[in-house]
Amino acid sequence: MAVCxxxxxxxxxxxxxxxxxTYLVLPILYSAMLPIGLSGNLLSLWVFMAKISxxxxxxxxxxxxxxxxxxxxxxxxxxxxxxALSTSWPAxxxxxxxxxxxxxxxxxxNIAGGMFILTWLALSRFATLVQQNYGHRPSRCxxxxxDIVLSRLQKTPFALAICAGTWAxxxxxxxxxxxxxxxxxTNRVDNNSExxxxxxxxxxxxxxxxxxxxxxxxxxxxxxxLVLSAYMAVIRHINRTKxxxxxxxxxxxxxxxxxxxxxxxxVLVICLLPYHIYKAIxxxxxQDDSQSGDLLAECxxxxxxxxxxxxxxxxxxxxxxxxPIIYFLLDKTFKRYACGLFRESFNTRESQxxxxxxxxxxxxxxxxxxxxxxxxxxxKDSKTEQTSHRFNHEVE
Numbered sequence: 279m280a281v282c283x284x285x286x287x288x289x290x291x292x293x294x295x296x297x298x299x300t301y302l303v304l305p306i307l308y309s310a311m312l313p314i315g316l317s318g319n320l321l322s323l324w325v326f327m328a329k330i331s332x333x334x335x336x337x338x339x340x341x342x343x344x345x346x347x348x349x350x351x352x353x354x355x356x357x358x359x360x361x362a363l364s365t366s367w368p369a370x371x372x373x374x375x376x377x378x379x380x381x382x383x384x385x386x387x388n389i390a391g392g393m394f395i396l397t398w399l400a401l402s403r404f405a406t407l408v409q410q411n412y413g414h415r416p417s418r419c420x421x422x423x424x425d426i427v428l429s430r431l432q433k434t435p436f437a438l439a440i441c442a443g444t445w446a447x448x449x450x451x452x453x454x455x456x457x458x459x460x461x462x463x464t465n466r467v468d469n470n471s472e473x474x475x476x477x478x479x480x481x482x483x484x485x486x487x488x489x490x491x492x493x494x495x496x497x498x499x500x501x502x503x504l505v506l507s508a509y510m511a512v513i514r515h516i517n518r519t520k521x522x523x524x525x526x527x528x529x530x531x532x533x534x535x536x537x538x539x540x541x542x543x544x545v546l547v548i549c550l551l552p553y554h555i556y557k558a559i560x561x562x563x564x565q566d567d568s569q570s571g572d573l574l575a576e577c578x579x580x581x582x583x584x585x586x587x588x589x590x591x592x593x594x595x596x597x598x599x600x601x602p603i604i605y606f607l608l609d610k611t612f613k614r615y616a617c618g619l620f621r622e623s624f625n626t627r628e629s630q631x632x633x634x635x636x637x638x639x640x641x642x643x644x645x646x647x648x649x650x651x652x653x654x655x656x657x658k659d660s661k662t663e664q665t666s667h668r669f670n671h672e673v674e
Contacts, residue, residue, distance in 0.1 A: 293578055294476055294477060294478060294577065294578050294580075294584065295576070295577035295581040296365060296476070299585055300361050300588060303589075304357070304358070304589065304592055305359070305362040306358075307592055308357045308361075309354070309355070311351075311354055311595070311596060311599050312354040315354065315598050315599035316351050318601075318602030319344050319601070320348070321602065322344045322602050322605050322612065323344045325612050326340055326605075327341060333434060335402050335434050335437035336399065338438055339398055339441065340399070342444070343392060344601070346388055346392040347392065347601050349388050350385070350388055350392070350598040353381060353388075359373070360377050360475075364377065364474065365475070367476075368473075369475055369477065371475070373475070374475035377475060378475075378480060379456055382455075382459065382480075383459070384452065387448050387452050387455065389594055390448065390497065390498065391445065391448035393497075393502075393550065394448075395441065396501070397501040397504050397505055398437070398440055398441070398444070401431050403512065404509070404511060405428040405429070405432050407512050407515060407535075408511060408515050451490075454490065455487065455490055458486035458490065463479060463484035463486060463487055481580075481587075482584070491561055492558070495558050498550070498554045505543075505546065509539045509542065509543055513536050513540075541603075541604070541607060542607070545597065545603075546597075549596055549597040549600065550597060552593060553590035553591055554594075557587065557590075560587050
C-alpha cells in the first residue's frame with residue numbers, strides 16, 4: 279500500500295508516495311549489508327596494509343579500493359535512516375541537510391571513484407598477463423599499447439600517483455555537486471520547513487546536478503568498456519596459452535584465472551550496470567517537458583520511478599560488500615593471510631578448550647587422590663586400587 283506524505287502548500291502532484299520497499303525493505307538491506315561490508319573491507323585493509331611488506335601495483339589499487347568501499351559502508355546507516363525516517367524529517371532539519379550536503383555527494387562520487395580504481399586495477403592485471411609470450415605468439419594487445427605503457431601500469435609509484443589523482447578527481451567532483459545540488463536546486467526544500475525531506479527536489483534534482491550525473495554515467499560506461507575489454511583480452515590470451523602449452527599445471531592455473539575474471543565481470547555487470555542504465559533513462563524522463571504532471575493526481579508521476587532508482591542504487595552499493603570476495607580471488611597472498619587468520623582463530627579456541635579440559639582433568643586427579651586417601655583409611659588396599667582405577671577410567 280502506497281503512503282503519500284503531502285503538504286498543504288504543495289499540490290498533490292508534488293507529493294512522493296512510498297511503498298514498503300522504500301521505508302522497510304531498503305533500510306533492512308542497508309542494515310544487513312553494513313556488518314558484512316565493514317568486516318570484509320577492514321579485514322582486507324588489515325591484510326594489505328599490515329601483513330604484506332612488499333606491495334605491488336595490484337596491492338596499491340586494492341588498498342585504495344578498500345578505502346573507497348569502507349567509505350561507502352559508512353554511508354549505509356545514513357541511507358537506512360533516510361529511507362526509513364526521511365518522510366518524518368522536516369526539510370529544514372539537520373538530518374535532512376546532512377542527507378543533502380553530505381550523504382548524496384559522497385555516495386555518488388565515491389561510486390564513481392571506485393569504478394575508476396577498478397579500471398586501473400583491470401588494466402594493471404591486463405598489462406601483467408598479456409606481456410607473457412607463449413609459443414612465440416605475443417598478444418595482439420601489445421601492438422596497440424606500447425611496452426612503456428604496459429610496464430608503467432605494473433609499477434608501484436605509478437599506481438600511487440594514479441590513485442592520488444583519482445581521489446583528487448573525486449574530491450573535486452564533490453564540490454560542484456554540493457554547490458549546484460545542495461545550495462541551488464534544493465533551496466525549495468530549505469525554504470519550506472513543513473515539507474518532508476523525501477521530496478521531488480531532493481530525489482530528482484535539477485538540470486545542473488543532472489548534467490553532472492550524465493557526465494558520471496558517460497565515464498562509467500567508458501570505464502566499464504575498458505574493464506570488460508581488458509579482461510576479455512586476458513581470457514583470449516590465456517586460451518592461446520592453453521593451446522600452445524600442454525603443461526597440466528599451467529592449464530589449471532589458466533582455468534582458475536578465467537573463472538575469477540568471469541566472476542569479477544558478473545559482479546560489475548549485475549551490481550553497477552542496471553543503476554547507471556536506469557539513471558540515464560530517469561534523467562531523460564525528468565528533462566522531458568512533455569511529461570506534464572496531473573495536478574489532480576494523488577502522487578507525483580515519478581514516485582515509482584524514484585523507488586526503482588533507489589533500489590538499483592542499493593544494488594550498486596552492494597558491490598562494496600562483494601569486493602572482499604574479489605580480493606580473495608585476485609590475490610593469493612591475501613587468501614593465505616585471510617585463511618591463516620581464520621585458522622589461528624580456530625586454533626585459539628581449540629587451545630582454550632584443551633586448556634580447560636586439562637584443568638578439569640587436574641582437578642579430577644586431585645579429587646581422585648583425595649578419595650583414594652580416604653578409601654585407604656577405611657578399607658583394604660586391594661579394594662582401594664580397584665576404586666581408583668575405575669574412577670580414572672571414567673575421567674579419561
